[in-house]
Amino acid sequence: xxxxxxxxxxxxxxxFYDDFQALTDVSLTVKQGERVVICGPSGSGxxxxxxxxxxxxxxxxxxxxxxxxEVEEGxxxxxxxxxxxxxxxxxxxxxxxxxxxxxxTIGPMKVQKISxxxxxxxxxxxxxxxxxxxxxxxxxxxxSGGQQQRVAIARSLCMQTRIMxxxxxxxxxxxxxxxxxxxxxxxxxxxxxxxxxxxxEMGFARKVADTMVFMEAGxxxxxxxxxxxxxxxxxxxxxxxxxxxLDH
Amino acid sequence: xAARAPNGAKKFRAFMNSVPVSVALYLLVIGMIIxxxxxxxxxxxxxxxxxxMPQYFYTLTDDGFQWGEIMIGLxxxxxxxxxxxxxxxxxxxxxxxxxxxxxxxxxxVAVAFLEFVRNMPILVLxxxxxxxxxxxxxxxxxxxxxxxxxxxHAALISEIFRAGxxxxxxxxxxxATSIGMSKGQAYRYIVLPxxxxxxxxxxxxxxxxxxxxxxxxxxxxxxxxxxxxxNLISDTYMSFEIWFTIAAVYMVVTLALSIGVSRLEKKYAVxx
Numbered sequence: 001x002x003x004x005x006x007x008x009x010x011x012x013x014x015x016f017y018d019d020f021q022a023l024t025d026v027s028l029t030v031k032q033g034e035r036v037v038i039c040g041p042s043g044s045g046x047x048x049x050x051x052x053x054x055x056x057x058x059x060x061x062x063x064x065x066x067x068x069x070e071v072e073e074g075x076x077x078x079x080x081x082x083x084x085x086x087x088x089x090x091x092x093x094x095x096x097x098x099x100x101x102x103x104x105t106i107g108p109m110k111v112q113k114i115s116x117x118x119x120x121x122x123x124x125x126x127x128x129x130x131x132x133x134x135x136x137x138x139x140x141x142x143x144s145g146g147q148q149q150r151v152a153i154a155r156s157l158c159m160q161t162r163i164m165x166x167x168x169x170x171x172x173x174x175x176x177x178x179x180x181x182x183x184x185x186x187x188x189x190x191x192x193x194x195x196x197x198x199x200x201e202m203g204f205a206r207k208v209a210d211t212m213v214f215m216e217a218g219x220x221x222x223x224x225x226x227x228x229x230x231x232x233x234x235x236x237x238x239x240x241x242x243x244x245x246l247d248h
Numbered sequence: 249x250a251a252r253a254p255n256g257a258k259k260f261r262a263f264m265n266s267v268p269v270s271v272a273l274y275l276l277v278i279g280m281i282i283x284x285x286x287x288x289x290x291x292x293x294x295x296x297x298x299x300x301m302p303q304y305f306y307t308l309t310d311d312g313f314q315w316g317e318i319m320i321g322l323x324x325x326x327x328x329x330x331x332x333x334x335x336x337x338x339x340x341x342x343x344x345x346x347x348x349x350x351x352x353x354x355x356x357v358a359v360a361f362l363e364f365v366r367n368m369p370i371l372v373l374x375x376x377x378x379x380x381x382x383x384x385x386x387x388x389x390x391x392x393x394x395x396x397x398x399x400x401h402a403a404l405i406s407e408i409f410r411a412g413x414x415x416x417x418x419x420x421x422x423x424a425t426s427i428g429m430s431k432g433q434a435y436r437y438i439v440l441p442x443x444x445x446x447x448x449x450x451x452x453x454x455x456x457x458x459x460x461x462x463x464x465x466x467x468x469x470x471x472x473x474x475x476x477x478x479n480l481i482s483d484t485y486m487s488f489e490i491w492f493t494i495a496a497v498y499m500v501v502t503l504a505l506s507i508g509v510s511r512l513e514k515k516y517a518v519x520x
Contacts, residue, residue, distance in 0.1 A: 111433065
C-alpha cells in the first residue's frame with residue numbers, strides 16, 4: 001500500500017509450460033480503479049497472464065505485485081491476495097452441489113469466518129446487484145448460462161474484492177445471454193472497482209475500458225487508450241486483428 | 249426367405265419372452281439344479297435333516313427366546329466387517345490424499361502400499377498379520393483379522409477415492425481457490441461432497457466384497473459366520489444343509505445392502 005495508486009504491477013514476466021513459452025517479457029501497470037481490457041488472438045497468453053495475477057498459475061521470471069502483495073508460489077500472502085482478487089471464469093465454475101445462496105456464502109463463511117446471517121445478508125445484496133435475487137434457493141444447473149455467470153460475478157464480489165479479473169466471461173454463453181452479463185459488468189465498472197477483462201466483446205471494451213492491451217504470441221504488442229486503439233492502432237498486427245473481429 | 253427369417257426370429261423371441269413361457273423355463277432350470285443336487289445327495293445316501301436347522305437361528309424354550317449360533321455368527325461377521333470397513337475407509341482416504349498430494353514422497357509411499365497389498369493373496373496377508381505381526385505386537389486373532397481386512401480393502405478403497413476425486417472437474421478447484429480457500433477447505437467443502445456420487449456405487453461393491461472376504465478369517469478361527477458353519481458341521485455332519493444355509497445368509501445380507509444403496513442413489517440423484 002506504499003504506492004497507493006498502483007494496484008497491479010507486472011514487470012518483465014516470463015512463463016513456461018515445459019518447453020513452450022506462454023509469456024515473454026510482459027510488463028503492465030494497472031492503477032486503482034482502472035479498467036483494462038486485454039484482447040488478442042487465441043493462444044496469445046491473455047488468460048495465462050490474468051491467471052498469474054491470483055496464483056492459479058505461477059510465472060517463472062519477473063515480478064507480479066498485486067495491491068502490495070508479491071505473487072509467488074507458496075507465499076503466505078497468497079490466500080489473502082485471492083480474497084482481494086475476484087476471478088470470473090469462462091465456464092462459470094459454480095459449485096453445483098450448493099444452492100445459489102450457498103455458493104455466495106461459503107467463501108465469506110469458511111474463508112473470512114463471518115457469521116451465516118451476515119454472509120446471507122451480503123449475498124442477497126450482491127444478488128440484487130446482478131439482478132437475480134429471486135434465484136437464491138435454486139441450484140446452478142437450474143439457471144441459464146447468463147444467470148450462472150452473473151452468480152459467479154456475485155460470488156466473487158461477496159469476498160469484497162478490490163480487483164476483478166474476467167477470463168472470457170461471455171465466450172461460453174448463447175448470444176442472447178451475452179448482453180445481460182455485459183450489462184452487469186458495465187454497472188460494475190461504474191463502481192470504481194479495478195477490472196481486468198480478457199474478452200472479444202469490443203463494444204463493451206469501447207464503453208468501459210480506460211486502457212486497451214493487445215497481446216500476441218505471449219507478448220504485449222500494444223497498449224493504448226480505446227479512442228486511439230480502435231481508430232489508429234500503431235502495429236500492423238493489431239490493425240489486422242481489429243479488422244477481422246470488427247468487420248462482422 | 250431373407251425377408252422372412254428376421255420376422256421368424258422376432259416371433260420366436262416374442263414367444264420366449266411371453267410371461268408363461270419365461271416362468272415355466274425359469275422354474276425348469278431352477279428345478280433341474282435342485283433336483284441334480286438332491287439326486288446326487290440321494291445317490292451317495294445323504295440323509296437330509298433340514299428339520300434340525302431352525303434351532304441354529306433361534307430357540308424358544310421354557311427359558312425364553314434365544315438367538316442361535318448362526319445368528320450370533322452373523323452378528324460377529326457384521327461387527328467385523330463394519331469395524332474393518334471404518335478403518336479401511338480412513339486409511340484409504342489417507343492413501344488417496346497422499347497419492348494426490350503432488351509430493352513425490354507421498355505418491356511413492358501410496359503406490360508402494362497399493363502394490364504391496366494388491367499383489368498379495370489376502371490369505372497370506374492374514375497369516376502375516378496373525379503369525380508375524382501378531383506375536384510381535386501382541387495382537388489377538390480378532391484384532392489381527394480387523395487389521396488384515398482393513399489394510400487389504402484400504403488399498404482398493406483408496407483407488408475408489410482417487411477416481412472419485414479426479415472425476416470432479418478441475419474448474420471446481422479453480423473456483424474454490426479463487427475465493428481464497430485453502431487446499432483442505434477446497435477438499436472438504438467443494439470437492440469431496442461432489443465426489444460422493446461417483447464413489448457410492450463402487451463403494452457399495454467394496455462393502456459387499458469386504459463382507460464376503462471376511463469369511464477368510466475362519467482359517468484363524470475367529471468366531472464369525474463361516475467359522476460357526478465349520479463348527480456346526482463337525483458337531484452334526486449336516487454339511488449340505490449348513491453350507492446352503494450359510495451361503496443364503498451371506499446372500500441375504502449383501503443383496504439387502506445393494507438394494508438399500510441403490511435406493512439411496514436414486515434419492516440423491518434427484519437432488520442434484
